[in-house]
Amino acid sequence: MQTPSQPRAIYYIVAIQIWEYFSFYGMRALLILYLTHQLGFDDSHAIGLFSAYASLVYVTPILGGWIADRLLGNRVAVIAGALLMTLGHIVLGLESDSTMSLYLALAIIICGYGLFKSNISCLLGELYDANDSRRDGGFSLLYAAGNVGSIAAPIVCGLAAQWYGWHVGFALAGIGMFIGLMVFLSGHRHFRNTRGVNKPALQARRFVLPTWGWLLVMLCLAPVFFTLLLERNWAGYLLAAVCLIAAQMVARIMIASPQHRRALWQIVWLMLAGTLFWVLAQQGGSSISLFIDHFVDRRWLNVEVPTALFQSVNAVAVMAAGVILAWLVRPGGSSALRVWLKFAFGLTLMGAGFMLLALNAHQSQLHGHASMSMMVAGLALMGFAELFIDPVAMAQITRLNMPGVTGVLTGIYMLATGAVANWLAGMVAQQTTEAQISETAVAAYGHFFAQMGEWTLGCVTVILLIIGVRRVLGNSALRMAASED
Template sequence: MQLSSQPKGLVHLVAVQMWEFFSYYGMRALLILYLTDKLLMSDTQAYALYGAYTSLVYVTPIIGGYIADKYLGNYCSVIVGSILMIIGHGVMSITSDTHITLYAALALIICGYGFFKTNSSCLLGELYKKNESARESGFSLSYIGGNIGSALSPILCGYAASQWGWHVGFGLAGIGMFIGLCIFLSGKRNFAQVEGIKTQALLTKSAGLSHWQWLVLGLVMSMVGLMFALQELWAGYILAAISLISLTKILSLYKTCSAEDKKKLNSIMYFMVFGTVFWAFDQQGGSSISLFIDRNMDTTIGGYEIPTAFFQSINPVAVIIGGLAVTWLWKALASKSISVKTLTKLNMGLLLLTAGFALIMLSAKLAMATGHTTFLWLLIGLFFIGTAELFIDPVALSAITRLNPQGSTGTLAAIYMLASGSLANYLAANIASMASLDSGTTNSAMDLISAATQYHQVFQSIFYVTMVVLILGVFAAFKHRHEPDM
């Protein structure tokens, strides 16, 4: 692929996305281990807080998408989100004997993610208004670039945490986000044509306050509310409320849109269902699979024990390697005027997901003999799952920005993130809780065998479900084979 065919802003946008991936996945690789090993939470408590955080991270983008559409524009929203995440990681690096700094840091990152995540993808979509043919490959390049950051972060942040303490590992994640923001701002001139801040809308007053003042007040109240939500594990209630609002928004779009836009919305609904199922299982990598590695994997090579956090890099490395091949494939097919339908691409991702869990299930089965096993099969399984991502989010988000029913790209992309991110992560935490080991120590041989057995049962159940969903996906692709948007 020639970068000369891509918009100039792509380099700066990919850079900030890369460092955002670095900061988020660096912290995420440490979080479940930090909660269980440092804060001594039980598996059940750790899974619940981890699930609350990872689900709320994907709730806020729907609000951030709305604010970008109506007030800030995508470019400014990316800047605001980056700043909030930098502050959040900084707070996370503060050593404290209480959990207040933990909740405050997570709340800041959640708010920052809301402004950043979907709006960065929508900003990328804006760059391709006059270069539609390069859109698909541009989104793939963006995804590859982001995963360079998420490949490096578990290794660097994991090593820093193991050598100098948890706070250093978390602090390094924040430094990465700061570097990304600086690179993004240096390319401001390349985003001159994108939609900017809607000044008139921000200056409009309601109830005695300008809308920008209401936005600032709402942000402060949201951060305080999120701290309590994390502490009290209210994520499920918040998710239910936001989901209801999102459903109302979708129904209102159906009522007011044209027949052609209704078909586009139907397509997006399919993408949301596929994405939700995929990510509910994929996110086991940061929770149940991570603790499975920590407890049942023999990770020693040449006398050196590989930190568990390092294994979080397998997924993004797979995305990078597989992404290069997939990007080339899409371009080669486009040059021959061959178009692969969106549902077919999603099914390819589900097939790889199924194969990945088949190998992880095998790894757990082998661990049931003695309590430990080699990480070879699990490594290959994680590689398959990582490659599968290339056929899910980049494909779905690219399609949403292309379809753009009623000019609601930001809102619909945020709702997609709500379903495939927030709802999926909430489900993922509940799935992981099925593998909770809170009955005592896991150091003896019998306890390790018991743990491996429980992990195997969970991974086997996931494998069976992915098989069923894959079959349904193939049927859906066949049924809608003549519809261009599917």
Template sequence: MNKKASQPRAIYYVVALQIWEYFSFYGMRALLILYLTNQLKYDDNHAYELFSAYCSLVYVTPILGGFLADKLLGNRMAVMIGACLMAIGHLVLGASEIAPTFLYLSLAIIVCGYGLFKSNISCLLGELYEPQDPRRDGGFSLLYAAGNVGSIVAPIACGYVQEEYSWAMGFALAAIGMLAGLIIFLCGNRHFTHTAGVNHSALRARTFALPNWSWLLVLLVVAPLGITVLFWKEWSVYALIAATLIGFAVLTKIYRQAQTQKQRKELGLIVTLTLFSMLFWAFAQQGGSSISLYIDRFVDRGILGYDVPTAMFQSVNAFAVMLCGVVLAWLVKESIGGNRTVRIWGKFALGLGLMSAGFCILTLSARWSATYGHSSMPLMITGLAVMGFAELFIDPVAMSQITRIEIPGVTGVLTGIYMLLSGAIANYLAGVIADQTSQGAFDASGAINYSIDAYINVFSQITWGALACVGVVLVIWLYQAVRVRNRMAVAEL
């Protein structure tokens, strides 16, 4: 029997942890904007700002988390500490229903835990294989699929528990999920003995008269407190500006290191793809903020006498990504002929076009709400599903191009910069866009009535904005296609 035919046993423990991490993270995320507005009674402006700051910083801290894993902790220990911090953060977030002062601290703890977990679980998976092991791609595909399972189930489970019991129980379920994943992972500890462990010599080494382990403890205490201050003082934008400036400085250094014109062209392509990805995700991330509040306020969620919790709609996107990804992989085979750059721009145009179509459906839904007082649930689900399908033509295409670049030793850095712009900065921009829907007026009872016209305007503007991006991408696509055709004509002479 060929032992190489199956995956290493350790992968199943990594996959279990990934499922529960996604369950924890996306279960909480589905509840957060609703919790801020419905339970804590934040106005939309404040809620959008805090939500976008949180979603931005979770994409910044993995840079530091990766550094700590490389130098001190090892991927396995970093992942376990990160899982513990996220579980603690979700429990503290549940307590903020009683004492709102815990809100900023809980989000900060989750951000720190995510930083240690997110980048390092993929690295831990990579440690399970030899460099040329043919099972590697299958392992990463399995990890990706597992994450989607968690993100599909989480909004349904946490949304139901919150609706039937309390906000604290909804967040507690997210924490329980993370702890369940960690326990399963620890049960398979014997399968990870060959992976890199804690660097004890580095931890014992002294920096500024103190051992590094003591500095690590200080960091684990100070970092959550520091991020708490960023949330409290609304200073997260300054952290994003600093991270972005550093990212562009590193990018400039990489460009100067490029030794051939081909390498510079590849880098230029990656930068351009990253900028379009940033705009795409600024539109797509409305799903957790403005779209969620629109569903809560203006969509008829009743079915057979039961009101579907708003948080459950967050599962539609993940389900569409998973289902359409399987269908796409079965129907479409990558052609080895033709020009790869032309194909890349064609896929980006399709992804942005689908995003425009999704928001066009949401605009129709909002106009329906303006006319009849509420919109239909099937129309809303259709729009969310189309937006989920669009994702398959953006991130996988950009990440594939990054891994192909021929400049040695920069793939990880470029991946980090891509996550910074398409994750952190895109989420900040998403908050700015979502804030445009926060128009409303107080009625005689003192309650605020939010304007459906604001949602119509924002969804419509995103529709046209995504369509404009499609136009620009198509121009680039046509230019690349003409260049290829001209080169082929010259070669035939």
């Protein structure tokens, strides 16, 4: 059976996604190592700043989604976000060890990410009708192909940082984002049927200035605001306030759209399960990266492999697994998995990965160093798991086809699985530094990894039990209906 061809515009979306992944994951691979090696932060301080930045990056997509839905349209929002991210990475690439310069660069990236991240998925969703069978395959393609950038980024930026300095590695991330933007702009003719700028709304005058004027003021002040949050460690307060607003927005959408309520509740539960998954997955940039840096024997063929390069492993796994997932969701395929079974499978793989890391930490206690091959295997399992989480949830959100709220719902999903998950991931990762007070460091990591694996596999058991109970109850109801007939 032939797979239906995808819309032509998807290839330009995939192209900018590749380079966005390159810029984001290139910088992410270097950040915590830069904080500990170059700026002299201790592990606890570095984890705190890393998680604050990572959480704020995912706070802004909810506002970015609102701006795109009401004012700019998804395509223009993506372009503006890409420009800001390019600028932020270039500022980070300036030769300076000032913490204020670091905070400002991170703040600009946070703003750009807000306009880009949720709206690139919504732009892809605009290419399909509500019942288009190509939708799931398109989102899987976007997710898997984007990881081409995240495979190359830690290798290119990591080696550049090791050979030429940290700031060269950061600057390369910005150059990558700019290349992606140029490619995306070259395909403008393929986006003629997508929503454009809402000119009447932008020109409407509110409190002296037109709306576009207030938008410019906000774009100028936002980096200053986020710089202060990072400098004073106030990110948690903003996150709590935004979560309350997001919960209220979801409640209002449910009240206003009773016909979509059942689907909206499913998305809420997907958000909660996705948050659990990403609390675990985001350990890769903090606690797992520090474990590799401190304890893994990284010598291969008499060459020491930079710690940053390990960030490519789960992206390679995502690429390899993408082929399998595309087969599972092909139109008419008899082995297509249900949404919650996909989530359960993804969480199972994540739990298995952590149990393997716990075993590796135990081996380190016995032999004096952790195995690089076992580390790679654990990270690969975690990367494989990702394809069973986000593409599934994002496809469900855009399938709702609710004009004016799709971008907001996507932003709220990013808030839960990105901002909240990263904040909680930082809090959880602090266990590895606190436990070192009374235990050896490697034992603390081993205990931590084992706990993560046990909790995850426990959650999988709960999900499977709920699926089983619902299936039994559903079959009972069908039998009763049949007997009455």
